[in-house]
Amino acid sequence: MKIYIIDDDITVVKMLENIIEDNDLGTVCGYELDGNKGLAEIATLEPDIVLVDLLMPERDGISLAKEFKDKNDKPSFIMISQVSSKSMISKAYLEGIDFFINKPINVIEVSTVIRNITEKINYRKTLNNIQNLIYKDSSSTNVVNIPSETRIKKIQLILNRLGMSGEKGEKEILAICNYLIVNNRNMSDLNIKDLCKQLSPNSSNMEQRIRRAVSKGLTNLAHLGIEDYMNDIFIMYSNSLFNFEDVKAQMDRIRGKNKFGGKINIKKFIDGLIVNS
Numbered sequence: 001m002k003i004y005i006i007d008d009d010i011t012v013v014k015m016l017e018n019i020i021e022d023n024d025l026g027t028v029c030g031y032e033l034d035g036n037k038g039l040a041e042i043a044t045l046e047p048d049i050v051l052v053d054l055l056m057p058e059r060d061g062i063s064l065a066k067e068f069k070d071k072n073d074k075p076s077f078i079m080i081s082q083v084s085s086k087s088m089i090s091k092a093y094l095e096g097i098d099f100f101i102n103k104p105i106n107v108i109e110v111s112t113v114i115r116n117i118t119e120k121i122n123y124r125k126t127l128n129n130i131q132n133l134i135y136k137d138s139s140s141t142n143v144v145n146i147p148s149e150t151r152i153k154k155i156q157l158i159l160n161r162l163g164m165s166g167e168k169g170e171k172e173i174l175a176i177c178n179y180l181i182v183n184n185r186n187m188s189d190l191n192i193k194d195l196c197k198q199l200s201p202n203s204s205n206m207e208q209r210i211r212r213a214v215s216k217g218l219t220n221l222a223h224l225g226i227e228d229y230m231n232d233i234f235i236m237y238s239n240s241l242f243n244f245e246d247v248k249a250q251m252d253r254i255r256g257k258n259k260f261g262g263k264i265n266i267k268k269f270i271d272g273l274i275v276n277s
Contacts, residue, residue, distance in 0.1 A: 001025070001026035001027070001048045001049055001114075001118050001121065002026065002027055002029040002045065002046070002047040002048050002049070003020055003025070003026045003027065003028050003029065003047055003048070003049045003050075003051065003114070004028070004029055004030050004031065004032075004038070004041065004042055004045060004047035004049070004050045004051070004075070005017065005028065005030075005031040005032075005050075005051045005052075006031065006032050006033075006035060006038035006050065006051070006052040006053060006056070006061070006064070007031075007033065007051070007052070007053040007056070007080060008033050008034070008035075008053060008056045008057065009033075009053070010033060012053070012080070012103075012105060013031045013033070015105050016028075016051055016080075016105065016110065017031070019105070019107050019110050019111065020110075020114070023107075023111050025110075025111060025114045025115065025118070026048070026049065026114065026118070029045050029047050030045055030047075034056075034058050034059075035052075035056045035058045035059030035060065035061070035063075035064050036058050036059050038052070038059075038064065039059065039064055039067060042068070042075065046075075047075050048075055048076065048118075048121055049075055049076050049077075049078060049114065049117055049118070049121075050065075050075045050076070050077050050078070051078050051080055051101070052064055052065065052077060052078070052079060052080065053079075053080050053081070054079050054080065054081035054082075054083055054088075054092070055081070055082075055083065061077075061079050061080075061081075061092070061097075062079075062091060062092050062095050062097070063095075064077075065077040065079075065092070065095050065096040065097050066095040066096060068096060069095060069096035074096070076098045076099075076117045076120070076121060077096060077097045077098055077099075078097075078098060078099045078100070078101055078113055078114070078117065079092055079097045079099070079100050079101065080101050080103060080105075081100060081101070081102065081103060082102070082103040086229050089229055089230075090244075090248055093238065093239060093244040094244055094245060094248075098117060098239060099113045099116070099117060099235055099236075100113075100230060100235065101113055102230070112232075116236060120240065120275065120276065148178055148181045148182050151177075151181055151274075151277035152174060152177060152178055152181070152277070154276070154277040155173075155174060155177050155273045155274075155276075155277045156174065158237070158241075158273060158276055158277075159173065159174075159217070159273075161233050161237070162216075162217040162220050162221060162233075162237065162241075163216065163217070163220035164213055164216055164217045164220070167212070167213045167216055168209045168212065168213065169209035169210045169211070169212055169213025169214070170213055172196075172199075172200070172206050172209055172210050172213075173210055173213060173214075173270065173273070175199055176195060176199065176210075176270055177270060177273055177274060177277070179195070179198075179199065180270070180274055181274065181277070186271050186274060187266075187267040187268075187270050187271045188267070188271065190267075192207060192210075192266050192267065193207060196210075210266060211264065211266065214264045214266055214269050215264055217241070217269075218242055218246065218247065218250050218261075218262055218264055219250060219254070219261075221233070221234060221237060221238060221241075221242065221247060221250075222247055222250035222251040222253075222254055222261075222262070223254065225238065225247060225251050226251055226254060226255065236276075237272070237276075240272045240275065240276060241268070241269050241272035241273065241276075242262070242264070242265070242268065242269065242272075243262075243263075243265060243268065245262070246261075246262025246263050246264070246265075247262055248262070249261055249262035249263075250262035
């Protein structure tokens with residue numbers, strides 16, 4: 001992984017460089033103490049991961065990440081911050097930040113977060129490579145084969161982390177994921193209703209069970225965020241399986257601040273499970 005660092009404190013930069021190199025977390029392709037200059041270098045160097053300080057004098061980390069929010073090939077942003085304000089952290093997630101690292105810098109936390117991000121990037125690249133191979137030559141017999149059983153077990157683990165194990169709809173979600181993995185498909189070019197019709201004689205009930213299970217997962221994740229905004233499970237899945245705006249809306253509803261909760265997006269949820277599997 002190519003990693004770029006932006007922090008106005010050279011001591012922090014060197015500390016992060018040492019952690020990355022000593023723990024074989026990737027290659028530091030550059031660093032910058034100024035946010036504006038760092039923005040230009042990111043576009044040139046095209047790193048996979050950017051470690052960026054939240055509070056910098058010229059350009060803060062949130063506005064920097066916002067520049068790349070809607071780009072398909074954007075790097076993954078890890079925010080370095082002493083700030084514990086929930087509103088500030090919420091704003092950062094909404095603008096495209098993937099993970100947070102707290103100051104003072106902790107070797108274990110840095111290593112864990114970068115490895116988590118790296119794993120997600122690698123899965124995404126693998127999925128894209130498979131799709132490109134299929135679209136390039138649909139008649140080719142040279143197919144990349146990733147064991148579906150292993151990936152389904154990982155998906156079961158994710159559902160367990162979200163408190164969805166045993167819920168009605170869990171088996172249906174696993175069935176859809178297995179179908180997508182075996183057939184090298186994703187939800188972007190499929191309709192959930194049509195997919196349920198292929199997999200069940202009672203498609204409307206299947207879809208309803210899936211929606212209820214995903215709603216349960218959203219609520220459970222929102223509770224985790226209320227208890228601890230820096231919870232590893234909350235950080236990992238609040239953006240990859242749901243839209244963070246909906247997670248925050250669900251949190252506000254639980255707190256009694258909002259009459260309406262977050263909406264669920266089944267396509268995003270299932271594609272997120274596939275990418276994380």
